[in-house]
Amino acid sequence: MEQALAVHARMLTVDTHVDISPDYGSVKFDPGIFTASQVDFPKMRAGGLDAAFLVLYSGQGKLDETGYAEARDMVERKFQGIRRAALAYPAQAGLATSAAEVRALHDQGKRALLMGMENAYPLGPSVKDVPMWAKRGVRYISITHMGNNQFGGSSNPNEKLGDGKADPGLTPLGKELVKALNDNGIMIDVSHVGKRTMLDAAKLSRAPVLASHSGVKGVYDNLRNLDDEQLDAIRKSGGVAQMVAFRSYVAATDPAIEAGMKELGAKYFPDGWKEAKPETVEAFRKESRALRNKHRDTDLKQFVDHIDYAVKRIGIEHVGIASDFDGGGGVKGWDDASETANVTRELLRRCYSEDDIRALWGGNLLRVMEMAARQATP
Template sequence: MIIDGLQCGHFDRNSFESLQKAGVGGVVVTCGFWEGTVESLDSLARWRDLVRENEDVCEIAATAVDVERIGRSGKVGVILGFQNSNLFEGRIRFVELFAELGVRVVQLTYNNQNELGGSCYEAEDSGLARFGKEVVREMNKAGILVDCSHVGDRTTLDAIEASQKPIAVTHANARSLFDHKRNKSDAVLKALRESGGVIGCAAYRNITGDEFCKSIEAWCGMVARTVEIAGIDSVAIGTDRSHNFTAPDYAWMRQGRWTRGIDYGAGSAARPGKAPPPDWFQTVEDMRVIPNGLRTVGFSEEEVAKITHGNWLRLYEATFKPREENKK
């Protein structure tokens, strides 16, 4: 079974069927980027409708046990997540409310600094704000995994320190392997290793690089080098694959409502639109080659199991459960 730490886009029945064919038993989906509370509630309602309409191929997963059960049954476990904390709109009590609605993963910041902390694209990373620390701890209590994929390194390290549970970088790579602002420093990867956190290695060309995209062996070689830094227990898969995205969707992701100008996100003027997928990953179904690719570069069966699903399941078990004192 494969668990993908992050995908995005407009999912439909074909998306779920393609994930089934790829052997994906669990996937964190992106329910929003810049949306506020009411828009985020609308998104969750749409996701519930979509899953209900396709209940023979997918099911919403709220616990690690759910993810494993659904995946082993041949369906796709849908883990509800957001790539920004705008859904809370500055209200600490909304964290618990969204957790009760099934949200299990929230990224502290997207591409801009916000009231929680600094983004990877800011010239100066401000670190985790007082409110950010409060939100991290509230997410710990409510059973929501803290995601720092687009978060600046200083803020990420602060979040690791502030969190009472391990955190995730659901979709990024090692900056020492491909130099991009979206990728993480070795210091962050080592901090994840020491705290029990997990990084999901991405297959998004803009942050993976052409060299690691040329074949499954090349990409799995990148995963192996990431393991050398972060350790076998802290590396997993987070492809950042998108479904049915068009130009307006990329504009929304990158520009939102915060600018009138052009913003390329992880791209550039030379590669402004949709980045070509990796040569080995032309369709979603191609994810099925990952396990054998990992074996080819030297991983044992036990290590393949950890990277493809075991490390995510361990992290979900540690973070999706609310703290015991909240149940009393």
């Protein structure tokens, strides 16, 4: 662990997917202090996590004006929250919109906060808002989330929204989106995106594509994970696939944990978790932790198996790391930002060199971010 901490401290580490609540940076959620969440500034410092993409996420709804307006409101609240947090803690953290800014903040010993948008749904029926989000600092946008949208097909189509099983591919508006993202220097995120849509986007994009938080089907077959053909397409584009530490994408969950989680969900969130009080969420977390300690939990080794597989398939320069913390992510051994150095320790144990680990922890991502920025038209 000594060696791991020393190596870890020398690196710039980037986690490409951290969820936030719309109350981020308010009295309801203050990231400048230790919180019940998996990521806050003290936990980032304790674990040597230098930079994180905070995510403007909105769930998929109907493709109509009401749905778009609700999604726009949700991402606006999250954007304002990130701004507030950065303004409130200028000595601890800063907003970064380029690889150079990430490096500069790291040199000053500050956390770098980046922004990604999960689901392009709030853009509505055109791509006219893309320049605004680029100007505000959003550096990746995923085409879809759970369910098809106006731009293309999802890896997890939603029958309730009328999606068929087959991915329709990029729609004409989806093609406009790829061009608009390229023109504005925003990385195209293909996590959550259906295979056909994803391959279309990788082919059409002038810049390398990113999978901000996905696993590989070669280790665990799950709709959300990338198969070999998708991994190859990411490599061919010059992009990077960020392996995600999300239990149910990493490996099959112990049936006892699965059943227990279902029970806890029904007990604490009968009306859905979105409206739940923080105390309820905390009580739920406590019980779910106890449940996972009692049975065999998905662990860090199983997570790093995904990194190994992806590296063997497409090479060290096309693979990275993401937690999906506060959005369901975490495995035993890397279950909040304060445990981040454990990932480096496991990589060292598997004989990755320091240069390899540096590439995995952010070198590759920053390269792809720079290449995307270079595509921006003046």
